[in-house]
Amino acid sequence: MNELFHGPHGASRSYLFQKTFLLLLALDAWALMIGHAGRYGAAGFNAAHFDWLDAIQPLPTNASYIGVLLLGGLLSLTLMITGISRLLMAVLLVLYTYAWAMSLLDSYQHHYFVSITLACMVFFPKLSARDVHPTEIEGGKKRAARELERAHGIEQRGWVFCALAAVILAIYAAVDSKDRVFTLFFACAGALAACVVWVAPKVAAQPVMARAFGWNLLGAAVCIVYLYTALAKTDPTWTAGHTIQRIGSVKNDLAWAVEWAEAFGLTAQQFWSLFATVVIPQELFMAAAYVCAVVRDREPSKLLDAICWIAVGLGIALHVGAEAMHLEIGWFSHYMLLFAATYLLPLSAVDKLAIVLTWPGRFLLQRVDAWERQAPGKVPAVLTVLGSAGAVLAAAYFVDLPGALATGAIAAMALIAIAGVCLARGIDPRRWGMATACAAGLMWIAIAASPVRWDYYRFRAGDLDKRGELEAALEAYEHGERYAPPGETRKPKIDAIRRKLEQRAR
């Protein structure tokens, strides 16, 4: 048990995973989950996931649900910027878990899976960008000129790689991949792989290793999840191919494959049966691969490498395939692709990929260190924290969603309390302040740049209209109009509700 769960792993793996996962979680909460908040508290009805929770919690409302999501996202992004604090990771775990557990309206199993992941992340190694990629140029005075030149070269190539990777990821995020999911994925993944091979510098002869059981435990948890998903598919209806045809747009998307199979003498039913049954060994293999991935950095072998490479391919087939089938599973595929990239790719590749985060991380650390050195003392720290608290409140105000301002006030007070504790312990709190202010700014950008507010107001208005609450529906529709994308105005609905209200008044 000690060897399996306490063995070392490449530090860049858990660092890259932790940072990207926290970023994804924050964006997921803000840009996706809030859109469904209108359901909460509607008609005064709710059932929580657990009886005991129902007994102790007040009726969730759209404002309380949005509040928990905004706060969870803020904390997630602040932790991403500042680094892991086990206590605050545990708070994030509680907040996120409460977000889905408060109501059965959120029955997505992947939100439960995110909670499982967060529970393991509490026990991840605490790593900074400097730990993963120790600064090459620092201490340069003692170095030979040639070595310093080499370090500068690495630094510059690292920044070029960061810029290219950022462009590739931005393209992947911005392009609507509706009917070309695989094409877009392979184009972007291929470009990123080319950058890793030809542009990204090799930072050190051997990647830094780290040890904390959270990483290994998470690998084991993913293994169990894959085992059970395979077990769930062993029933006759699945293996006969009936169930898979009901999923998303699978039947239409694979019509060409059915025709192709028929040309080889298989019936459509035989094809679907084969296609569905193949998923079972595929998921079992993935389960085994995650255990291999956990021991791989400690006991490198060609066999483990081969297993992990095959699992990368299968992971892409499963999770990019899920996107191509238009399954309504939010960003689950992207979470799983992050798992595949950090656990299953070779350490040398992950170590280079991590440059995307360690280079900007090291740059920020240098600036903050210099700032703290040049302006020591409590006054600048207190002023920074108060300014950041103000920025959080301002961002919450501009978010313009129910519960946002109260959430902003809670976040600002929490920041001031954390700063107080830091000052009492002789720690400079200004990096917490700056990180929270940045997170609040990104929260506003994520919400303003996505259609989440439009989704929230129109879904809520539509539901109120359906249940005959016309005044509230009109208010929601009118408020949502300012966020309507071009050509999607609800003006005709607004006019219809106004007419109904006039008739009712007469």
Place this chain on the structure above:
Amino acid sequence: MAKKKKRDRGGSAESAGAVEIEAPAREPAAEVSARATVASAAVDRFNPFGDPRAQRLANVFIALFLAYMLAMPLRYYLGGRGLDERFSWRMFSSVRMLKCKVEVDEHLERDGDTRERKVNLTKEVQVAWIGLLERGRPLVIEKLLARRCAQPADQGAVVQVDYHLTCVAPDGSAGPSVDHHMKCADRRLASGRGEP
């Protein structure tokens, strides 16, 4: 070969492992050994559970966590949880793909007469809850039926509420059919159709 190297150096498995990943074969043994020490120190620097007591506590947590991960989905298979597939990793299962239709009826009593009427679910709850009723979630069924029992008796007192679910399996055959009822006197959810 790798194992032999580890034994020869007499270092911990972790430090040896860390070196063998990247150490070039041409490096002198002393240099490799020095690096092994550095790598080992680096590994342990990030390990918050290095000392034996912390590791024992960590092992207890790991055992409990794994037991939970294994037992929670097993509840579905061993506990006869039927339509409630939560926490069992049964995404896109045959149960999830059932196509079901839900009906809720209530029995009203006024002046000694009893009559039955359908509950308009669209007016009663947000549409997502109807989806959950169609997925047979017992917690939702119980709450909704209790809520109907508690409604004002303007058209007569509700004495019983019935829940009826009929499903079609993914292969087009008749799927499970579920009946529950709640007597408003005790507000307990019971299986089957009860006599009002």
